[in-house]
Amino acid sequence: MIPQLRSFLAVLEEGSLHRAADRLNISQSALSRQMQALEHEVGGALLNRSSTGVQATPGGRALAERTQQLLESYDANLRDVRRIIRGDDQELRIGYLGSAFEDHFAPALEAFSRLKPETKVKLIDLFPSEQIIELRRGNLDMALTLELGNLLGRDFHTKKVAEVSSVVCLASEHPLASRQTIALAELKDETFLIASDSEHFGLRRRMTQLCQTFGKFRPKISGTSEDLSDAFTAVANEGFVVVMPAFLRDQKRPGMVIIPVCDEGATWDLIVAWHKGDSAKPLRTLLDTLS
Structure with missing residues (x-):
């Protein structure tokens, strides 16, 4: 149900199945099937559909309130498990815009290396759209990118760097x-x-x-x-x-x-983005160096 719950929150944020499908990079018909399956699972309507968009039913609002915390906990624990499986629980994977790195990120990273010399930092040069994909897949802990409006949704924290x-x-x-x-x-x-x-x-x-x-x-x-x-x-x-x-x-x-x-x-606006609920100490230390 995790993908369905993520899609459900995206629909509520966008107020439209069409816009949510574009954001999730799936077809509208596939998204509609996900919403129908989720409604079947909970046993009732979650969305009121109309020609002007969609709104949550009382049951939909209740599910949304509980889902956000659930997903944050799920993502945080899954990231911790992945780090342990890889044997690199002291590693940070950072996507970045190569052209912006030297002026706007390198000084903070140098300070971080002095504070956390035991933490391995893996830097991956990615376009903004690639960073979004890799963040959502859990393959990045942080991204240095351009401000992306509501594309990151409620799944991520953001902080302006410059x-x-x-x-x-x-x-x-x-x-x-x-x-x-x-x-x-x-x-x-x-x-x-x-x-x-x-x-x-x-x-x-x-x-x-x-x-x-x-x-x-x-x-x-x-x-x-x-x-x-x-x-x-x-x-x-x-x-x-x-x-x-x-x-x-x-x-x-x-x-x-x-x-x-x-x-x-x-x-x-140049920002960093990271997963909500990610409380790994190396990540928090890096964010502090960006203050």
């Missing part, structure tokens, strides 16, 4: 390429490109928010590229524009310039 400014990627021949800084409003008539959500989840959403908030326009997005490398090639050769966090500024390419955004508040 507020990162924005930069703009332009072709070297672009009229604004010689500028020291750029305001987002100056990009109103440009065509934007973004890496696919399959790798850098959250970039499109945040870029759109920034353009709307600080530039007062909705960006015209031509499409997505498979990765940032392809996006930069398109910037240099086809004149597209990319807005991204400043920790990616070292990703330079011939024929392209990277210029800081001058709008105050046009930033990205």
Whole structure:
């Protein structure tokens, strides 16, 4: 029943079977079958379904209240058992964004190593979307990633590590390429490109928010590229524009310039995320070094 209970909480958080299915990366019909099986198991309706979405019945609310604590305890104990089976109960597995590591995580990790020299730290360079998957599978103890809205749901704690400014990627021949800084409003008539959500989840959403908030326009997005490398090639050769966090500024390419955004508040939140209920001492010590 564990997968069904996780899916049930996701449905309540999203208020929609469709949105919950997208978040869980399963079909809506499969999610509906899970909810029907769960209702059969408890012996009654848990959800009121309507054309505007779904809401919990009284029984559904009661189950949700009890389920969250149950899952936190289950996950914490399962992680402890996995550590014992692997023989590495003194190991921390951390997913991270390679470009953000040196500036925003390396100092805390150095301090942690002095405090806990007996703890082995395994660092895994992953895209944000991969980090979510590996966190949910229990293959990571912590992730250093971009703020992901409600995608992490109630299963994880998060903590902001840094507020990162924005930069703009332009072709070297672009009229604004010689500028020291750029305001987002100056990009109103440009065509934007973004890496696919399959790798850098959250970039499109945040870029759109920034353009709307600080530039007062909705960006015209031509499409997505498979990765940032392809996006930069398109910037240099086809004149597209990319807005991204400043920790990616070292990703330079011939024929392209990277210029800081001058709008105050046009930033990205870099966070760490970890499982609720995980009270392992090494993890708590690492979190303290990030304070």
